[in-house]
Amino acid sequence: MKKKNQFLKNAISILILLCLFGCATSNGVYHDPNMDFGAIQTVAVMPFLNLSRDQQASERVRDVFINSLLATGGIYVIPTGETYKGISLAGITNPMAPSKDEVIKLGSLLKVDALFVGVIREYGEVRSGTTSANVISISMQMIETETGKIVWSASSTKGGIGIIDRLLGGGGKPLNNVTVEAVDDIIDKLFK
Amino acid sequence: MTLLINYLNRTLILLLALLVGCTMQSVRPQTIEDKFLVAVLPVENLSGKYAPLKEIRESIIKKLKESNFSVLDDETLERFMARYRIRYVGGLDSEVAAAFKKEINVDGVLITSLELYTDFPPKISVNCRMLKTDEEPSILWMESIGLTGYDSPGLLGLGMINNKEVLMDKAFSQLFESLVKKISGDETYKSDTRSRYNPKVYYSAPNGYCPEKKCTVAVVPFFNSSDRKNAGEIISLHFVKELLKEGFNVIEPGDVRQKLLTMRVTMNDGLSMSDAYFLSNALGADLIFTGRVLEYRDVEDATRPPMVDFSTQVFYAKEKRVIWSSKSFNKGDDGVIMFDIGRVNTANRLATYMTKNVIEKLLKESENSLERSIVEKNGKKRLWGFYSNQ
Numbered sequence: 001m002k003k004k005n006q007f008l009k010n011a012i013s014i015l016i017l018l019c020l021f022g023c024a025t026s027n028g029v030y031h032d033p034n035m036d037f038g039a040i041q042t043v044a045v046m047p048f049l050n051l052s053r054d055q056q057a058s059e060r061v062r063d064v065f066i067n068s069l070l071a072t073g074g075i076y077v078i079p080t081g082e083t084y085k086g087i088s089l090a091g092i093t094n095p096m097a098p099s100k101d102e103v104i105k106l107g108s109l110l111k112v113d114a115l116f117v118g119v120i121r122e123y124g125e126v127r128s129g130t131t132s133a134n135v136i137s138i139s140m141q142m143i144e145t146e147t148g149k150i151v152w153s154a155s156s157t158k159g160g161i162g163i164i165d166r167l168l169g170g171g172g173k174p175l176n177n178v179t180v181e182a183v184d185d186i187i188d189k190l191f192k
Numbered sequence: 193m194t195l196l197i198n199y200l201n202r203t204l205i206l207l208l209a210l211l212v213g214c215t216m217q218s219v220r221p222q223t224i225e226d227k228f229l230v231a232v233l234p235v236e237n238l239s240g241k242y243a244p245l246k247e248i249r250e251s252i253i254k255k256l257k258e259s260n261f262s263v264l265d266d267e268t269l270e271r272f273m274a275r276y277r278i279r280y281v282g283g284l285d286s287e288v289a290a291a292f293k294k295e296i297n298v299d300g301v302l303i304t305s306l307e308l309y310t311d312f313p314p315k316i317s318v319n320c321r322m323l324k325t326d327e328e329p330s331i332l333w334m335e336s337i338g339l340t341g342y343d344s345p346g347l348l349g350l351g352m353i354n355n356k357e358v359l360m361d362k363a364f365s366q367l368f369e370s371l372v373k374k375i376s377g378d379e380t381y382k383s384d385t386r387s388r389y390n391p392k393v394y395y396s397a398p399n400g401y402c403p404e405k406k407c408t409v410a411v412v413p414f415f416n417s418s419d420r421k422n423a424g425e426i427i428s429l430h431f432v433k434e435l436l437k438e439g440f441n442v443i444e445p446g447d448v449r450q451k452l453l454t455m456r457v458t459m460n461d462g463l464s465m466s467d468a469y470f471l472s473n474a475l476g477a478d479l480i481f482t483g484r485v486l487e488y489r490d491v492e493d494a495t496r497p498p499m500v501d502f503s504t505q506v507f508y509a510k511e512k513r514v515i516w517s518s519k520s521f522n523k524g525d526d527g528v529i530m531f532d533i534g535r536v537n538t539a540n541r542l543a544t545y546m547t548k549n550v551i552e553k554l555l556k557e558s559e560n561s562l563e564r565s566i567v568e569k570n571g572k573k574r575l576w577g578f579y580s581n582q
Contacts (some may be wrong), residue, residue: 004439056417059484063503064519066503067503067517068519070395079462079463080484081461081465081467081509084464085464176392
């Protein structure tokens with residue numbers, strides 16, 4: 001009987017531990033330990049891959065991301081018109097996911113130290129029952145133009161339906177505000 | 193007794209009529225000479241929809257005449273436009289503007305861009321500017337107005353305007369009152385910025401060029417990523433207007449357009465640095481304003497507010513760099529708590545507030561730019577771990 005109790009206690013402890021491990025997540029950030037981030041001063045932000053239903057999502061997020069990145073005062077982002085010109089000159093067919101060679105070529109053309117590429121995974125309204133709210137989920141990567149290696153990667157999800165939304169309704173925060181929050185979060189991860 | 197009352201009534205009416213006459217006379221500018229001849233160009237339709245452009249132009253001419261301006265007759269204007277092959281009526285290049293003076297002795301050319309027009313509920317948004325036709329043509333005055341019939345509904349909706357003619361008349365009266373003030377030198381610029389229209393995110397070059405108010409600025413049409421037709425041109429006109437009010441020397445948008453065409457500059461995803469450099473040299477501009485419009489929405493019904501979303505970039509072409517970048521987005525009901533107090537009903541007025549705030553912020557930030565090395569945002573300092581090593 002005592003043995004049986006001990007077994008039960010052990011099983012419950014393991015179950016709780018497993019649950020705890022399940023809850024724990026990595027913060028989804030990768031920093032190349034060998035990378036000297038101090039060398040990066042000028043960057044280009046490539047058009048983002050849009051997996052959401054909103055056709056403008058990529059441009060909207062890119063616009064906020066460029067301004068927020070510039071606002072940090074740490075990095076200079078070249079104008080989008082310049083980036084487009086470089087992409088055309090380099091003959092990159094898929095600027096949302098450039099190959100290693102394309103990154104190196106573009107880097108020398110635009111005279112930038114790194115490129116940012118990103119994916120918009122979700123952008124817009126989500127519904128759960130009668131409640132709705134705006135949500136955004138993005139992931140970004142920074143690629144060094146000298147080697148074509150990914151030196152930083154992070155993702156962020158903001159917005160969505162919370163307890164307050166469920167209880168009081170209201171439709172959540174405006175999409176633009178949620179976008180700024182997500183972009184701020186991802187930039188914080190870059191500078192950490 | 194009845195006779196006395198009748199006599200008193202008549203005297204009162206006469207006195208009232210005299211008073212009204214005096215008031216109307218005092219509204220008329222004293223300093224505008226009758227010989228100030230204005231050519232009113234056909235209205236440029238930026239609304240993206242059908243609008244009674246002839247009717248609007250006639251209304252403008254009527255108001256100008258009431259304000260003591262002489263207006264060039266249509267026949268002479270048509271002949272001149274045919275001779276110079278003027279098809280674009282949203283601006284004039286300096287060559288044609290000078291020819292207006294030399295050939296038909298016109299003192300000013302009025303350029304009108306219609307942003308919005310609906311019959312019911314009546315709505316009108318226009319952007320007007322007067323171009324002075326000297327040897328070196330310049331923008332003499334620029335103003336915009338956006339009105340709807342439900343701007344001031346008042347008690348029981350008694351203040352609602354349901355007639356489009358009445359609204360149009362009100363709009364042009366307000367608009368040309370400002371022109372008269374400008375020409376007679378009575379204009380006083382009031383800066384009424386509201387913090388809720390400030391850019392949400394902005395970058396000001398830490399050791400950037402501090403724009404002096406006398407510097408020359410060119411505004412390139414914004415790249416339009418919105419659903420609204422001509423939104424790029426509309427936002428650029430708002431910037432021209434607000435920059436002029438702040439005292440900048442702004443190059444006439446018609447000149448900018450002409451240079452963009454002759455230099456074959458195409459903006460596929462905005463202006464490139466090399467294009468900005470060549471354009472700046474060709475126009476003699478110190479700064480180039482451009483950006484991207486993501487939303488410029490005027491809604492048909494009165495219940496939903498308008499929305500404007502754009503980003504701004506300022507190129508300091510001489511040093512081939514961007515000295516300002518900002519992101520602005522607002523809705524007409526931002527900051528409204530109750531009874532629709534402070535609600536903005538047209539995208540025109542919303543864009544006016546937003547562009548004004550961008551320029552004021554730019555001026556304020558550039559004044560402090562040399563002292564600032566680290567951008568503080570939301571009270572926390574953001575700093576690369578290595579930034580201090582530089």
